[in-house]
Amino acid sequence: MEITDIDGVFCNGVKEGKLGLGIVRCRGNVAGVFTRNRLKAAPVLVCRENIDDGHIEGIIVNSGNANAYTGEQGLRDAREMCRIAASLFGCSDADVAVASTGVIGRPLDMEWIRSKAPEIYARIGKSGKHAENFARSIVTTDRFVKKAHSDVGLISAVAKGAGMIAPNMATMLCFIFTSASFDSGELYEMLKKAVDRSFNRLTVDGDTSTNDTVLIVSTGKEKVDRDVFEGELWKVCYSLAKQIAMDGEGATKTFDVVVSGAASDDEANAIARAIASSLLVKTAIFGCDPNWGRIIAAAGYSSADVDERITLSLKSGDREVLLVDDGRPTGNEEEARNLLKTSNSFVIEMKLEKGRGKGFAIGCDLSYDYVKLNSEYTT
The missing domain is CATH 3.10.20.340 (ArgJ beta chain, C-terminal domain)
Known part of the structure; x- marks a missing residue:
């Protein structure tokens, strides 16, 4: 199962050298868990603000540049990324989630993002190839893409992460999608518990990132028993955590x-x-x-x-x-x-x-x- 097999999820992405950009169209209820690093990156601050009402219309993600420790300019750039996606989605800027990963302390190449976003969105879709394009657009030093799914709970997820990983949320981005119907409060409760028992148990090198972001989006109206869903969500998160450990930079075991x-x-x-x-x-x-x-x-x-x-x-x-x-x-x-x-x-x-x-x-x-x-x- 790919994330595009979830009802209402469309995506695409591009990777050019070290730079990547991915876009997901996914109207639904949302919840998120973020890094505990005190020097939080601009996209983390903007994303937390934008998902506070429990609803999003889509996600925009860049790789190769963390947009962290970039001051007010970083915040403006993160908000501009939301505006760029919102103009494509036809929604409010505040209904877009944003994430970044990569090198700390350098300004984003906003010209590149402005030029690539319309091209990516013009070819957005629901095929396995679209899902792969998005998954590859968000990686940095990863040797392989991390994916996990549960047919039982109607869940599919994609993640990136390899280094700067500690049990305080791993240095990672993770996007989880489900067609099971839950409100944002329920999603947050279940996500926090799953993260505490998966990503927060993972350590590669003891470093905690400035950009860690895990989002879960419910796009559908299918009824799933909460206890069943909660168990399946943990299995998906645990699988991704193990995959990140397998891809720990230079790891062999x-x-x-x-x-x-x-x-x-x-x-x-x-x-x-x-x-x-x-x-x-x-x-x-x-x-x-x-x-x-x-x-x-x-x-x-x-x-x-x-x-x-x-x-x-x-x-x-x-x-x-x-x-x-x-x-x-x-x-x-x-x-x-x-x-x-x-x-x-x-x-x-x-x-x-x-x-x-x-x-x-x-x-x-x-x-x-x-x-x-x-x-x-x-x-």
């Missing part, structure tokens, strides 16, 4: 950290995030080095209540390697090394003896290519 037996869910999540964020853990995983001491150490500095009563294992499919059994090392490092060498995706499972708290995080390894990609980002 992805992993989930699953923690149980903590004093509380909050403490379990804090431990999982500390482990998934640890540069020492990430580099060990890249080197297929079963250095479980780094995992234990990360749990120890997480601020959660931990002691030596820890059971630690690696899991991949039906394979499990026990590394620490209730505080006692097992000596299974060679078996663990083989698991890491032969698995691109696995689970680090930690069990404590502190309570019933459960939590998880999503991470990826850190390779030589991460340094190379980010040292050359603006050049």
Whole structure:
């Protein structure tokens, strides 16, 4: 399923070198979740303002330039992007959502956007090719486009994200569309919960972007049970989060950290995030080095209540390697090394003896290519 298979969604986009521009026509109810970075980009500020009434007529997105840390000019440019789209849609500027991603601190090339927007809109449509054009128009260092859908809940989504990703919303743009009928308040409640249990559990490098934006738009009138929809929405968001981890800049492996037996869910999540964020853990995983001491150490500095009563294992499919059994090392490092060498995706499972708290995080390894990609980002 593509986003264009959702009733009322039309889109198109173009990518020229590092610059991209995408447009979606999607009249409906809307809700959004945005970055927690205090230096929010201009499009984030304008988008939050424009979706406040719970309704939009469409979306305009540019890539290659974040329009962040650009002052009053940045705000004017973000609002002009809305005006450009509104003139094509035949609606109010305030009914357009706007997003940007790319390099921080540089003015937008508004001449390029002004010239490309009418061309893109003139060829807008509902085919798979139109959906692909839009998805590719919003990427930056991504190696592949991220898509997910649910036939059950009538949901389809597209996202971008690869680097500058931390569990405070990942550095990403995500656009979710559904023909299920919910008002904006309901959409926000469900989206926030889904984001907290997916994108907010993801870390690639510990950096939180200025531009993170997740929007959900309900364009139809189909009745779907809320509990069913909520579950399917989480699955879509989790799938996209895993795809972003797989595409972490230079990443070769992805992993989930699953923690149980903590004093509380909050403490379990804090431990999982500390482990998934640890540069020492990430580099060990890249080197297929079963250095479980780094995992234990990360749990120890997480601020959660931990002691030596820890059971630690690696899991991949039906394979499990026990590394620490209730505080006692097992000596299974060679078996663990083989698991890491032969698995691109696995689970680090930690069990404590502190309570019933459960939590998880999503991470990826850190390779030589991460340094190379980010040292050359603006050049």
